Every structure is written in structure tokens, then in C-alpha cells.
Amino acid sequence: MTDPDTQANQTASNDSSASKSGGALSGPFGIILSLLLLGVAGVFAYNTFYAAEPVKLDTPPIVCICAETGKTFEYKPQQSDTFPVTSPYTNKETGYRAEACYWQKDSDEPLEKPTWVLLNEDIGKAGVTECPDCGRIVVRHNPMPPGAGRGERRNPESSANDDAESATETTSDRD
Secondary structure, eight states: OOOHHHHHHHHHHHHHHHHHSOOTTOSHHHHHHHHHHHHHHHHHHHHHHHOOOOOOOOOOOEEEEETTTOOEEEEOOOTTOOSSEEOTTTSSEEEEEOEEEOOOSSOSSOOSSOEEEOOGGGGTOOSOEEOTTTOOEEOTTOOOOTTOOSSOOSOTTOHHHHHHHHHHOOOOOOO
16 A cells, blocks of 8 residues: 555656756756866956056048147147147137048149138137138038049148158150
């Protein structure tokens, strides 16, 4: 004679032994996967606390314009810089990012060297900004005329740019 409680215990032990074996991450595969994940987490933790400073990118200089003198200069921005920057002409914070205008007043041909323009919005002046040479409205990220882009994008007053440009110029005969 078997007791009903004994039969229930035997059935329960058979069910529990079946559920304990054969899981997806059980056995050697689960151990290897766990060790691998711990290793990756350790590498990330080490790099977070002990890695060297990231390499700072060398940003190219931008053309700025002095609000007091109207002269342009190249400025190499640093990570925490804000405008206005110190102008080399006034030694005051009167330097703003200049916008290039390649348009001509009476022609659709783009200028080789742009006219650098100080935007009214940068200095808190009301109204739209007009190019002093062509009279067109100049906006931030001013669009270039069709066919432009072969002109000088750097400071037009820089003698190094003029020397490099004259060394690369070639003449061609046109009929």
C-alpha cells in the first residue's frame, strides 16, 4: 500500500529534476558566457577610470571680423570659446564670426575672394545685413552663387594665402 502523500512527493521530485537540467545557459556554455560578460564589463570600467585623455581634434581657423575696425582676422577656436573673441586690432572682445559673400553687384559670376561681412544679429543691431559690395542680404551660412567654391575661403588679408594662390595659378589661352 502506498500512501497518497508519498506518491505526490515522488511525482514532485520527478518534475523538479526535469526542470533543473537542460536550461539554455546551464553548464559550461553559461559559465563561459558569464565570464566573458564580466571581462567585457571590466575592460569598460578600466577604460572609464584609467584611460588617457581623448585626443583633441585640431580645429581649422575661422575668419572673424572686428566689429570696431571692420578688419578680418583668422581665429583658431578652442573648446570653451564663445563669441565675441578678442580682436588683435583692438585687444577687446570685438571679434565675431564673419560670413562670406561671393556675389557681385552687376554679374552672376562669383567672386574669387569673398567679401567678409559682419552680421547685424551678432552685434545686436536690428534689421537685415546687406553686403557692402553687392547689396545682397547676407545670412548665417550664406549661400554661394552657382559656380562658386573655387574661391578663397580663408582670410583675404593673409599674405600666406596670397603666396600659395599665386604659386598655383596657371594661365591658359582662350580663343
